Amino acid sequence: VNENVPHLQILNLLKQWGLSLNGKDKIKAQEVSRVVGALKKEPPQPRTFMRGIQTVTLIPGDGIGPEISTAVMKIFEVAKAPIQWEERNVTAIQGPGGKWMIPPDAKESMDRNKIGLKGPLKTPIAAGHPSMNLLLRKTFDLYANVRPCVSIEGYKTPYTDVNLVTIRENTEGEYSGIEHVIVDGVVQSIKLITEQASQRIAEYAFEYAKNNQRASVTAVHKANIMRMSDGLFLRKCREAAEKHKDVKFNEMYLDTVCLNMVQDPTQFDVLLMPNLYGDILSDLCAGLIGGLGVTPSGNIGANGVAIFESVHGTAPDIAGKDMANPTALLLSAVMMLRHMGLHGHGQKIETACFDVIRDKKVLTKDLGGNSKCSEFTEAICERVRDLV
Amino acid sequence: MAAHTAVMSMSKILNPFWGGRLGHTVKVRLVIMYEMLILQPPPAKYGGRHTVTLIPGDGIGPELLNHVREVFRFSCVPVDFEVVHVNSALESEDDINDAITAIRRNGVALKGNIETKHTMAPSVKSRNNLLRTSLDLYANVMHCQSLPGVQTRHKNIDIMIIRENTEGEYSSLEHESVTGVVESLKIITRNNSLRIADYAFRLAREKGRKRVTAVHKANIMKLGDGLFLQCCREVASDYPDITFDSMIVDNTTMQLVSNPQQFDVMVMPNLYGNVVSNVCAGLVGGPGLVPGANYGRDYAVFETATRNTGKSIAQRNIANPTAMLLASCMMLDHLKLYGYASMIRNAILTTMNETRLHTADIGGQGTTSDVVQSIMRIIQSKGPLISEL
Numbered sequence: 001v002n003e004n005v006p007h008l009q010i011l012n013l014l015k016q017w018g019l020s021l022n023g024k025d026k027i028k029a030q031e032v033s034r035v036v037g038a039l040k041k042e043p044p045q046p047r048t049f050m051r052g053i054q055t056v057t058l059i060p061g062d063g064i065g066p067e068i069s070t071a072v073m074k075i076f077e078v079a080k081a082p083i084q085w086e087e088r089n090v091t092a093i094q095g096p097g098g099k100w101m102i103p104p105d106a107k108e109s110m111d112r113n114k115i116g117l118k119g120p121l122k123t124p125i126a127a128g129h130p131s132m133n134l135l136l137r138k139t140f141d142l143y144a145n146v147r148p149c150v151s152i153e154g155y156k157t158p159y160t161d162v163n164l165v166t167i168r169e170n171t172e173g174e175y176s177g178i179e180h181v182i183v184d185g186v187v188q189s190i191k192l193i194t195e196q197a198s199q200r201i202a203e204y205a206f207e208y209a210k211n212n213q214r215a216s217v218t219a220v221h222k223a224n225i226m227r228m229s230d231g232l233f234l235r236k237c238r239e240a241a242e243k244h245k246d247v248k249f250n251e252m253y254l255d256t257v258c259l260n261m262v263q264d265p266t267q268f269d270v271l272l273m274p275n276l277y278g279d280i281l282s283d284l285c286a287g288l289i290g291g292l293g294v295t296p297s298g299n300i301g302a303n304g305v306a307i308f309e310s311v312h313g314t315a316p317d318i319a320g321k322d323m324a325n326p327t328a329l330l331l332s333a334v335m336m337l338r339h340m341g342l343h344g345h346g347q348k349i350e351t352a353c354f355d356v357i358r359d360k361k362v363l364t365k366d367l368g369g370n371s372k373c374s375e376f377t378e379a380i381c382e383r384v385r386d387l388v
Numbered sequence: 389m390a391a392h393t394a395v396m397s398m399s400k401i402l403n404p405f406w407g408g409r410l411g412h413t414v415k416v417r418l419v420i421m422y423e424m425l426i427l428q429p430p431p432a433k434y435g436g437r438h439t440v441t442l443i444p445g446d447g448i449g450p451e452l453l454n455h456v457r458e459v460f461r462f463s464c465v466p467v468d469f470e471v472v473h474v475n476s477a478l479e480s481e482d483d484i485n486d487a488i489t490a491i492r493r494n495g496v497a498l499k500g501n502i503e504t505k506h507t508m509a510p511s512v513k514s515r516n517n518l519l520r521t522s523l524d525l526y527a528n529v530m531h532c533q534s535l536p537g538v539q540t541r542h543k544n545i546d547i548m549i550i551r552e553n554t555e556g557e558y559s560s561l562e563h564e565s566v567t568g569v570v571e572s573l574k575i576i577t578r579n580n581s582l583r584i585a586d587y588a589f590r591l592a593r594e595k596g597r598k599r600v601t602a603v604h605k606a607n608i609m610k611l612g613d614g615l616f617l618q619c620c621r622e623v624a625s626d627y628p629d630i631t632f633d634s635m636i637v638d639n640t641t642m643q644l645v646s647n648p649q650q651f652d653v654m655v656m657p658n659l660y661g662n663v664v665s666n667v668c669a670g671l672v673g674g675p676g677l678v679p680g681a682n683y684g685r686d687y688a689v690f691e692t693a694t695r696n697t698g699k700s701i702a703q704r705n706i707a708n709p710t711a712m713l714l715a716s717c718m719m720l721d722h723l724k725l726y727g728y729a730s731m732i733r734n735a736i737l738t739t740m741n742e743t744r745l746h747t748a749d750i751g752g753q754g755t756t757s758d759v760v761q762s763i764m765r766i767i768q769s770k771g772p773l774i775s776e777l
Binding site for chain 1: 504506510513514517541542557558560562563564567568569570571572573574575576577578579605608609610611612615637638639641642643644645646659660662663666667669670671674675694695696
C-alpha cells in the first residue's frame with residue numbers, strides 16, 4: 001500500500017488522535033482542515049522516519065537549559081509523542097580560515113533532521129566571536145522569527161485576551177551590523193532592506209496566516225519617515241497580499257501600533273515587520289502576556305529548517321537548583337509539534353500545561369508559587385496521563 | 389561665532405592652567421552652558437501681547453486649534469496667533485518654508501500634525517521632520533502622568549520622556565545603490581548626544597527628579613548607540629545627585645507594560661523615543677491626553693505628544709481636545725504667562741474628572757464641544773476678572 005496516498009495519510013493522522021472517519025465521534029471541520037493544512041506544510045525533503053518516529057535535534061543550552069530540556073523530554077515521553085531526541089552542543093569553534101562556526105556534528109544533525117529545539121545560550125561578552133544565536137541564524141538562514149502571544153489563563157497580567165502572532169524578519173534591516181565612524185564623533189549605521197528578503201518574509205507571513213486560521217495580517221512600518229526602505233517592504237507585503245486574497249491585509253504605522261497595543265491588544269492578529277520594529281514589538285507582546293519566561297518562539301529558515309527556542313536568558317543564578325520554569329521551552333516544543341503536524345499531542349501537552357498553571361497549586365517561583373521545577377514537571381506529566 | 393569667542397575667553401578665565409589644552413568635550417559643554425544662559429522666550433511685542441505662529445495641519449489639527457483659540461479668546465490671554473497653512477498634498481516645499489520663517493520671526497509655535505502621504509515620491513520628505521531639523525528643535529519632551537479621572541490598567545505613572553529629535557533614524561538619508569536593495573542611514577553624533585543628555589539631566593534637576601534612564605540597543609548597534617550611551621555616562625558624572633542607569637529598548641517596553649512605575653526620567657535617540665513615547669501615552673490613557681513640546685536653542689514648538697493626524701475622526705466633533713489644550717498651557721508657561729496657564733490647566737483637569745464628559749477615545753460619549761464648553765464654564769466661575777467687575 002502506497003503510504004503517500006493523501007487519504008491514507010489523513011487517516012493515519014486521525015488515527016493518531018484516536019478518531020476515525022466512520023466512528024461515532026464527530027470530527028470538527030476545523031480539525032480536518034488543520035490536518036490538511038499540516039499535510040500541505042510538510043517540506044518536500046523526506047524526514048527521518050523510523051517506525052513513524054521523527055528525530056529532532058535538541059540543543060539544551062547553558063545555565064538552566066539542561067534542566068528545562070530534561071523536563072520537556074520527560075513530558076514528551078509521558079505524552080507518548082513520536083519524537084526521538086538527538087542531543088547536540090553548540091559552542092563556537094574556529095573553522096579553517098578563521099571563520100567562526102558551530103560544530104560540524106551539530107550542523108549535520110540539524111540539516112538531516114530539519115527540526116530543532118533550543119534552550120537558552122550564553123552570550124559571551126568580549127569573547128572574540130559573535131553570539132551563538134547570531135551564528136545559528138547565519139548558518140541556517142533563519143529568516144523568520146515567529147512568536148505567538150496568547151494570554152495564559154492562570155497567570156494574571158493587566159492584559160487579558162491577548163491572541164496575536166508577531167512575525168519578524170530576522171536577517172537584515174537595522175541589525176545588518178554595518179557601522180562606520182565617518183569623522184570623529186559621527187557614527188553612521190546602515191539599515192538594509194532588500195526586495196528578496198521582504199518578499200520571502202511576506203510570503204511566509206501569509207502562508208502562516210492561512211495554515212493557522214488567522215484572519216488578518218498587519219504590516220508595521222514607518223514609511224512616512226523611511227520612505228524608500230519601508231516603502232519597499234510595504235510594496236512587497238502588498239504584492240504578497242494580492243496573491244493571498246483570503247487573508248485580510250492592512251498596514252499601520254509603528255507608533256499607532258504601539259499606542260493601540262497597550263490600550264487594546266485584542267484588535268491585532270498577525271503582525272508582520274522588519275527586524276528592529278519586530279524586536280521591540282515582539283518583546284512588548286511578550287510583556288503583555290507575562291514576560292519571556294512563558295513565551296514560545298520559533299525560527300523558520302530556508303530549506304525547511306525550523307528551530308524552536310525559549311527566548312529567556314540562561315539565568316545562571318538559579319542554574320542547577322531545580323528552580324527553573326520550563327513553560328517557555330515547553331510551549332515552544334508544542335509549537336514544534338504543531339509545525340510537524342502532530343496537533344493532537346501538541347494540544348494535549350498545551351492543555352496540561354495551562355491546566356496546571358490555572359490550578360495554581362504547583363507553580364515555580366517566577367509564576368508566583370514556591371515549587372520546584374521537578375514538581376511542576378511532575379504535575380504536568382500527571383495531567384498529560386489523565387488526558388492520554 | 390560670538391558665542392564661540394566668548395567661550396574661549398571664558399574657558400581661559402575659568403581654567404588658566406589648562407587653557408588651550410581643554411578637551412573637545414569640555415569645550416562643547418561650555419558652549420552648551422553658555423547657550424543655556426541666554427535661552428529665554430521672545431520678548432512681548434507691542435502692548436504686552438505675544439505673537440505665536442499657528443500651523444493648523446491636517447485631520448483633527450484645525451478643529452482642535454480652533455478650540456484653543458476659542459478658549460484663549462474667552463480667557464483674555466494676551467496671545468495673538470499668526471496662522472500659516474501648510475498644504476501636504478503639494479510637492480513644493482514653499483509652504484513649510486514660509487511656516488519655518490514665521491516661527492523664526494515669532495520664536496514660538498503651536499501646531500497640528502501635517503500628514504505625510506507615503507504614496508508620493510520619496511523626495512517629498514516629511515514636513516514635520518523638515519520643520520524639526522530646520523529649526524534644530526533637538527529635544528522632544530513628553531510628560532506622562534496618570535490622570536485621576538481616567539480609567540487605565542496601570543496607576544500612578546509619572547514618566548518624563550526626553551527624545552532626541554533631529555538625528556538618529558530620522559535623517560531621511562536613503563539610497564538604492566542596486567535595484568532591490570535599499571540602504572537607510574542612521575546617524576548618531578557626539579555633539580547631539582551630549583546636548584540631549586545635558587538637557588535631560590538639567591531638566592531632571594530642575595524638576596527634582598531622582599533617576600535618569602538611557603534607552604538604547606548598544607548590544608547590537610555597538611558604535612551608534614554605544615556612542616550615545618557613552619555621552620550619557622559622561623554627562624551623568626557631572627550630576628552626582630541624580631542616579632543614572634541604562635536599559636535595552638526591548639527590555640524597556642516589556643518593563644513598561646508590566647511595571648511602569650519604576651521609571652522616572654528617560655532619555656533616548658529618535659526611533660526608540662517614538663516607540664517608548666507611544667507606549668507611555670497608551671498607558672496613561674491614549675493619544676488625546678498627553679501634550680508634547682519640542683525645544684531648540686532659540687525656538688519652541690508645542691503639539692500633541694503622539695503627533696497623530698486623526699484623519700478618521702476629523703470633523704466629527706469626537707476628538708479629545710485635552711492634549712492640544714494642555715500643549716497650549718505648556719506654551720503659556722514657556723511665555724512666562726503662568727497665571728493663565730494654571731487657570732486653564734486646572735479647568736481642564738477638573739473637566740477630566742467628570743466621566744460623562746469623556747470623549748470616545750477614553751471610553752465616554754461626550755463631544756469635543758461639550759468638553760470645551762465645560763472648560764470655559766469653569767474658567768468663568770473661577771477667573772479673577774469676574775470677581776473684580
